[in-house]
Amino acid sequence: MILLTGSTGFIGGHVLRALSEKNLQVRCLSRKPMTSKNPNISYVTGDVLDYDSLVSATAGVDTVYYFIHMMGKQKEQERFDVLDRLAINNMVRACRTNGVRRIIHLTGMSNPDERLSRHLASRREVEEIIRNSGIDYTIFRASVIIGRGGGAFEILDTAVRKFPIIPVLDWENIQVQPIYIGDVVRYLIECLDKNETLNKGYDIGCSDVFTYRELMQQYAQELGLKRFFIKVPGSWRRLSALILGKLAPVDANVVYWLIESLGNNMVCEPGDLKKIFGFEPIPFRESIRKIIKKD
Numbered sequence: 001m002i003l004l005t006g007s008t009g010f011i012g013g014h015v016l017r018a019l020s021e022k023n024l025q026v027r028c029l030s031r032k033p034m035t036s037k038n039p040n041i042s043y044v045t046g047d048v049l050d051y052d053s054l055v056s057a058t059a060g061v062d063t064v065y066y067f068i069h070m071m072g073k074q075k076e077q078e079r080f081d082v083l084d085r086l087a088i089n090n091m092v093r094a095c096r097t098n099g100v101r102r103i104i105h106l107t108g109m110s111n112p113d114e115r116l117s118r119h120l121a122s123r124r125e126v127e128e129i130i131r132n133s134g135i136d137y138t139i140f141r142a143s144v145i146i147g148r149g150g151g152a153f154e155i156l157d158t159a160v161r162k163f164p165i166i167p168v169l170d171w172e173n174i175q176v177q178p179i180y181i182g183d184v185v186r187y188l189i190e191c192l193d194k195n196e197t198l199n200k201g202y203d204i205g206c207s208d209v210f211t212y213r214e215l216m217q218q219y220a221q222e223l224g225l226k227r228f229f230i231k232v233p234g235s236w237r238r239l240s241a242l243i244l245g246k247l248a249p250v251d252a253n254v255v256y257w258l259i260e261s262l263g264n265n266m267v268c269e270p271g272d273l274k275k276i277f278g279f280e281p282i283p284f285r286e287s288i289r290k291i292i293k294k295d
C-alpha cells in the first residue's frame with residue numbers, strides 16, 4: 001500500500017493520476033473528507049500537523065510519497081518553517097511506528113554553499129530530517145517545474161503574459177535549470193521499481209541552464225510575445241509579490257516566499273540519472289510547447 005500526501009496539490013495530483021494508471025493500491029491523505037470511484041484509490045482524512053491522524057494513515061503502508069509544504073493558507077505564515085519541521089517529524093515518527101519502509105520526497109533544489117532563502121532553508125531541513133530518519137528514502141530536488149498549476153510556473157507565466165515591459169531586478173543573473181512536470185512524475189513513479197535509488201538524493205532538471213532573464217525571454221519567444229526588459233536596481237520583493245500575488249493564480253504568501261528564493265541559484269549537480277532511468281528530461285522550449293498545446 002502506498003500513502004500519497006499532497007494529492008490535492010500540483011505534484012501529488014499528477015502522481016495520483018500516474019499511480020492510478022499503474023493499478024497500484026493508493027491511500028491519499030487529505031484534510032477534507034474525499035471519496036474515489038476507483039477501487040484502487042482510497043482516502044483517509046488527516047493532517048500532517050496531527051500525529052495521531054498520521055499513525056492511522058500509515059497503518060499497513062509500505063511507501064509514503066511526501067509532497068507537503070506549509071507556505072500559504074496558514075494562519076501563522078511567519079512560522080511556515082516551524083510547521084514544516086513539525087509536520088515531517090510527525091510523519092517520520094508515524095512511519096517508524098508502523099514500519100513504513102520508504103519515503104519518496106520531492107523538494108526544492110539548492111546550493112549548500114549559498115545563503116539560502118527561508119523557503120529553501122526549510123526545504124533543506126525537511127530533506128535532512130528524512131535522510132536522518134532511519135527509514136529508506138529517495139529524494140528528488142527540482143527548481144522551476146514547468147506545468148499548469150505549479151506555483152513557480154504560474155508566476156513565470158503571469159509575469160511574461162501580463163507585462164510588455166518587464167523590470168529586471170537583482171535576480172537578473174541567477175541561474176535556474178527547469179524541468180517539465182511529465183519528467184518529474186516519471187522519476188517519482190519509476191523509482192518505485194529501482195532499488196538502486198534507495199537512500200539517494202538527486203537533482204533533476206533539463207539540459208538547459210538559464211538566467212531568470214533568459215528563462216522569461218525564451219518563454220516570451222515561444223508565446224510569440226515581444227517583451228522588453230529594463231534593469232531596475234534593488235530587489236523590490238514585497239512589491240513584486242504584492243502585484244504578482246494579485247495577478248497569478250497562486251496564493252499570495254507562496255508568491256512572496258518563492259520570489260525571495262529568486263536570489264538562489266538552482267542548477268543540478270551532475271549525477272547518474274540517465275544510466276538509472278534511461279531517459280533525459282525534455283528541453284525547456286519543448287516543455288513550453290506541450291503546455292501551450294494543452295491550454
Ligand SMILES: NC(=O)c1ccc[n+]([C@@H]2O[C@H](COP(=O)([O-])OP(=O)(O)OC[C@H]3O[C@@H](n4cnc5c(N)ncnc54)[C@H](OP(=O)(O)O)[C@@H]3O)[C@@H](O)[C@H]2O)c1
Nearest residue numbers: 006008009010011031047048067068106107108142145150
Ligand atoms: N511546484 C513546483 O514548482 C515545485 C518545485 C520544486 C519542488 N516542489 C516540491 O514539491 C512538493 C509539493 O509541492 P506542490 O507544488 O505540489 O505544492 P501544492 O500544490 O501547494 O500542494 C501542497 C499540498 O500539501 C497539502 N497540505 C498542506 N498542508 C497540509 C496539512 N497540514 N496536512 C495535510 N496536507 C497538507 C495540501 O493539501 P490541501 O488541499 O489540504 O491544502 C496540498 O495537497 C513540495 O515539497 C515542494 O517543495 C515543487
